[in-house]
Amino acid sequence: MADIFSSIISVGFHGLALAMVLYLISVGLSVTMGLMGFINLAHGAFAMLGGYLMTWLMSRYDVPFGLALAGAVIGVVLISIILERLLYRRFYGGDELDQVLMTMGLIFITIASVTYIWGPVTQPMRPPAALSGQIDLGFRSFPTYRTFLIVCGAILVTLLWLALERTRFGAQVRAAVDNLRMAQTIGINTSRLFAATFALGSGLAALGGGLGAEILPITTFYALENLVYFLIVVAVGGLGSIRGPFVAALLVGISDTAFKYIAPEFGAFFIYALTMVLLLWFPRGLFGRT
Amino acid sequence: MSHLTPSADRRAADIAAFSRRHRFHWFEALPWLIAVAAYFAFPNYLALGSQILAIILFALSVDLVLGYAGIVTLGHAAFFGVGAYTAGILAANGWGEPISGLLAAAIAAACIGLASGWIILRTTGLTLLMQTLVVAAMLYELANKAYRFTGGADGLQGMSVWPIFGMFRFDMFGNTAYFYCLIVLFIGWLVVRNTVNSSFGRSLTGIRENVGRMHAIGAPVAQRRLIVYALSAALAGVAGALTAQTAQFVGLNVLNLERSGTILVMLIIGGIGQLYGAFIGVPLYMIAQDRFAEADPTYWYFWIGLAMVFIVVFLRGGIFGVVERLLARSRKR
Numbered sequence: 320m321a322d323i324f325s326s327i328i329s330v331g332f333h334g335l336a337l338a339m340v341l342y343l344i345s346v347g348l349s350v351t352m353g354l355m356g357f358i359n360l361a362h363g364a365f366a367m368l369g370g371y372l373m374t375w376l377m378s379r380y381d382v383p384f385g386l387a388l389a390g391a392v393i394g395v396v397l398i399s400i401i402l403e404r405l406l407y408r409r410f411y412g413g414d415e416l417d418q419v420l421m422t423m424g425l426i427f428i429t430i431a432s433v434t435y436i437w438g439p440v441t442q443p444m445r446p447p448a449a450l451s452g453q454i455d456l457g458f459r460s461f462p463t464y465r466t467f468l469i470v471c472g473a474i475l476v477t478l479l480w481l482a483l484e485r486t487r488f489g490a491q492v493r494a495a496v497d498n499l500r501m502a503q504t505i506g507i508n509t510s511r512l513f514a515a516t517f518a519l520g521s522g523l524a525a526l527g528g529g530l531g532a533e534i535l536p537i538t539t540f541y542a543l544e545n546l547v548y549f550l551i552v553v554a555v556g557g558l559g560s561i562r563g564p565f566v567a568a569l570l571v572g573i574s575d576t577a578f579k580y581i582a583p584e585f586g587a588f589f590i591y592a593l594t595m596v597l598l599l600w601f602p603r604g605l606f607g608r609t
Numbered sequence: 610m611s612h613l614t615p616s617a618d619r620r621a622a623d624i625a626a627f628s629r630r631h632r633f634h635w636f637e638a639l640p641w642l643i644a645v646a647a648y649f650a651f652p653n654y655l656a657l658g659s660q661i662l663a664i665i666l667f668a669l670s671v672d673l674v675l676g677y678a679g680i681v682t683l684g685h686a687a688f689f690g691v692g693a694y695t696a697g698i699l700a701a702n703g704w705g706e707p708i709s710g711l712l713a714a715a716i717a718a719a720c721i722g723l724a725s726g727w728i729i730l731r732t733t734g735l736t737l738l739m740q741t742l743v744v745a746a747m748l749y750e751l752a753n754k755a756y757r758f759t760g761g762a763d764g765l766q767g768m769s770v771w772p773i774f775g776m777f778r779f780d781m782f783g784n785t786a787y788f789y790c791l792i793v794l795f796i797g798w799l800v801v802r803n804t805v806n807s808s809f810g811r812s813l814t815g816i817r818e819n820v821g822r823m824h825a826i827g828a829p830v831a832q833r834r835l836i837v838y839a840l841s842a843a844l845a846g847v848a849g850a851l852t853a854q855t856a857q858f859v860g861l862n863v864l865n866l867e868r869s870g871t872i873l874v875m876l877i878i879g880g881i882g883q884l885y886g887a888f889i890g891v892p893l894y895m896i897a898q899d900r901f902a903e904a905d906p907t908y909w910y911f912w913i914g915l916a917m918v919f920i921v922v923f924l925r926g927g928i929f930g931v932v933e934r935l936l937a938r939s940r941k942r
Contacts, residue, residue: 358735409922415681415734417921420877423870424917431911439907543866547746554739588750591743595728598740602732 328459330577336465338572339472340534343527345552346479346564347520353496353559355411355513358418361425362524363542363549369395369525370537371433374442384447392525399521403514411513426542434539444532468530475526476565483561492516496559547587548575551594557604566605631806640888644791655783656855661895662790663851666797668876668887670844675873676882677805678837679817680730681738683869684745685845687725688718690864691748692846697765697859698758705771711793711850718846719839721748726838730831742866749864764860768853779855786855793851797844802884804840813837874917880929889928 348362372391376382382390402425410418445451446464454463483489491512495502503509528537535545552571556563571590578589601607647658667689674680692714699710729740752759759765772778777785804810815823816830823830853859862868871894879890894913902909924931 352735358738406918406922415738416675416873416877416881419681419683419738420873421918421921423874424914424921427910427914427917429914431907431909431914434907435911547742547866550739550742554735558735585754586750588747588754591747591750595740595743595747598732598736598743599728602736604736 325459326580330580331573332461332469333465334573334576335569336468336472336572337534337576338568339469339476340527340531341548341552341572342565342568343472343475343530344524345549345556345568346561347517347523348549349553349556349558349560349564350492350496350516351520352553354492354516355407357407357411358415359407359422360419360546360550361422361429361542362520363546364426364429365395365399365521365524366528366531366535366545366549367429367433367537367541368398369528370444370532370535370541371437371442372525373529374444374532374537375437377445378443384450388526388529391529392522395525396518396522400514400518403517407517408510408513426546429542430539439539442532442537444537446533464533468534471530475523479523479561488512488515547591551590553604555594555597555601555604557601557607560604560606563604563606640885641791641795648787652782655787657895657899659783659786659790659855660852661892662787662794663848663855664872664875664895665887665891666794666851667845667848668872668879668891669797669801669884670841670848671872671876672881672884672887673801673804673841673844674838675876676886677810677817678813678834680741680834680838682741683738683866683873684741684743685841685872686864686866686868687741687745687748688722688842688845689849689852689868689872690745690752691721691842692718692849693853693859693863694752694759694765694849695846696850697768697853700768700770700854700857701765705769707770707773707789707854710770710854711847714846714850715843716846718849719843722839722842723835726835726842730834730838742869745864745866745869749861752861752864759859759861762861764858765853766858768857768859770854770857779857783855790851790855793847797847800840800844804837805884809833809836874913877927878916878920880927880933883927883929883933886927886929893928 344363344366347365348359351357351359351362369391372394373387376387376390377384406421406425410421446467450464450467452463453460454466456466483492491502491507494505494507495509495512499509528535528541535541538544548571552564552567555570556565556567570593574593575587575590578585578587582589597605644658644662648655651658667685670688671682671685674682674685695714695717696707696710699705699713704710725744729737729744732740753761756762770779773785773789777789779785779789805813812823812828812833815828816833820830849863852863875890875894876886877890878894879886879888898909898913901912920927
C-alpha cells in the first residue's frame with residue numbers, strides 16, 4: 320500500500336514538472352494560433368534555441384544559471400521579432416498549408432544551424448550547486464531542481480494570468496482573439512500587438528526550453544521530436560486561451576508520466592490515444608471558443 | 610429567349626472543357642518516356658530510380674487527399690507504413706508472391722484508412738491535422754512495440770520476394786524492380802487521373818473550395834471525403850509495399866513524422882492539385898537528397914529548409930504552377 324502511494328506521489332511530482340515545461344513552451348503557440356490563426360510548427364525551435372543558448376553560455380563562458388537563462392530568452396526574443404517582421408507576418412490568416420510548409424522549413428534550418436554551431440551531441444545541463452541534489456519536504460525528499468521547476472512554473476503561470484487579465488495589453492490580446500475586426504475598428508494596433516504577442520510567446524518558449532533542459536534534453540532534433548507534444552497541448556487545450564493549455568499540459572504531463580511508468584514498452588501510445596479521444600469529444604479543445 | 614442563349618453556349622463550353630481535361634495530351638507521355646530513358650541512361654542508379662517511382666506513387670496518393678479533397682494531412686506515412694509492413698511481414702513469413710503482396714498491402718491500408726477516416730474526418734482544420742498526426746504516431750508506437758512481427762527498431766529482416774509471375778526474378782542490379790515499380794506507378798496514375806477527372810473528383814474539388822455549398826446542393830460530403838481518404842490510403846499502401854519489396858527491408862522510419870512531412874515538401878515543390886507535381890517534385894527532391902545528403906546531412910537539412918521557405922514566399926504553386934503561369938502569360942501576348 321505504501322508502495323503504491325509512493326509511486327503515485329512520484330508520478331504526480333515528475334508529471335507536474337513535465338507539465339510546467341510543456342505549458343511554458345506551448346502557451347505562446349496557443350496564443351499565436353488563436354490570435355493570428357497561424358500554425359507555427361517551428362515554435363519548438365524557439366524553445367530549442369533557448370536551451371542551446373543557455374547551455375552554451377553556461378558551459379562556454381561560465382555565466383551563472385539565472386543570467387544565462389535571461390540571455391537566452393533575450394536572444395530568442397530578438398530572433399523571433401526579426402522572423403516575425405520578415406516572414407511570419409506575410410502568412411497571417413493565409414493558407415494552412417503554406418504555414419505548415421514554411422515553419423517546417425524553419426525547423427529544418429534550425430536543426431542544421433544548431434548542428435553546425437554546437438555539434439550533434441546532446442548539450443549537458445548542469446543545474447547550479449544550490450539547485451542540485453535532493454530537498455527534504457518533511458514527508459519525503461524530492462530532486463531539488465524539479466521542485467524549483469514546479470515553483471518557477473507556478474509563479475510564471477500566475478504572472479502570465481495576471482498580465483492577460485489585469486493589464487491593458489492583456490485586454491487588447493483578449494479583444495483581438497475574440498473579434499479581430501472589431502478590435503481593429505476600435506483602434507487597437509493589431510500589427511504591433513501580433514509582434515508583441517509573438518515575441519512574448521517565443522520568449523516563454525525559450526524560458527521553457529532552458530528551464531526544462533533537464534527533462535526535455537537539448538538535442539538537434541528537439542524541435543521535431545517534441546513537436547507532437549506541444550501540438551497536443553495546444554489542440555487539447557483549445558486555441559487562444561491561456562487556461563486551456565495549462566489544464567492540457569497538466570493532463571498530458573501527468574498521464575504521460577503515469578503511462579510510461581505503468582507500461583513503458585508502449586512509449587507514447589496511450590497519450591496519443593487519449594489525445595484522439597479528447598479531440599473527438601472536444602473538437603475545439605477543452606477551453607476552445609466556438 | 611435571348612437571355613438563355615449565352616447560358617446554353619456556356620454549358621456547351623463547360624462540357625467541352627471538361628472532356629478536354631480527360632483526353633490524353635502529348636506532354637502526359639513525357640514522364641514515362643523520361644523514366645524509360647533514365648533506365649538506359651543511368652544503369653547504375655536503378656535502385657534509386659525504383660525508390661523514386663514508388664515515392665511518386667506515394668506523393669500522388671497525398672495529392673489526391675490534399676490537392677483535390679483539401680484534407681491537410683501530416684500523417685500519411687501511416688498508410689505507407691501499413692502497406693510496407695503488410696508486404697514485408699508476408700514476404701518474411703513464407704508468402705513472397707509480389708502482386709498479391711501489393712493487393713494485401715492496398716487492402717490493409719484501405720481498411721486502416723476507412724477506420725481512421727471514419728473517426729477523424731468529422732473534424733477540420735488544426736484538429737484534423739492533429740488527428741492525422743496522432744494516428745500515424747500511434748501506429749509507429751505499435752510497430753515499435755510489436756517487434757516480434759515487425760522487428761521493432763532493428764527493422765524487418767529476412768524478406769524473400771518471389772519472382773513476378775514466377776518469371777521475373779528481382780535481380781541485384783534492380784532491372785526487374787525498376788520496371789515493376791514503373792508499371793505499378795503507371796496503373797496507380799491511371800487510377801488517380803480517372804478519379805480526379807470523374808464527376809466524383811469534381812465534387813471533391815467542390816468540397817475543397819466550398820463545403821457549405823456542396824452541403825446545400827445535397828452532395829454527400831462526409832461519404833465522399835471518406836471514400837477518397839480510403840482510396841488514397843490504398844495507393845499509399847501500395848507505394849509502401851513497393852518500397853518494401855524492392856528494398857527487401859522495412860524500417861520503423863516508414864511510419865515517422867519526417868516521412869509524412871517530407872512527402873508534403875516533395876509534392877509542394879512540384880505543385881499541388883495538378884497531378885504532375887509529384888512527377889516533378891519527387892525526383893528533384895530525391896536526386897538532390899542522394900547527391901548532397903550522403904555527404905553531409907546537416908547541410909542537406911539547411912538547404913531543404915531554405916528551399917521550403919523560398920517556395921512558400923516566392924514560388925506559389927510549386928514548379929508546375931510557375932511554369933503554368935509563364936505559359937499563360939506567353940499565350941496572352
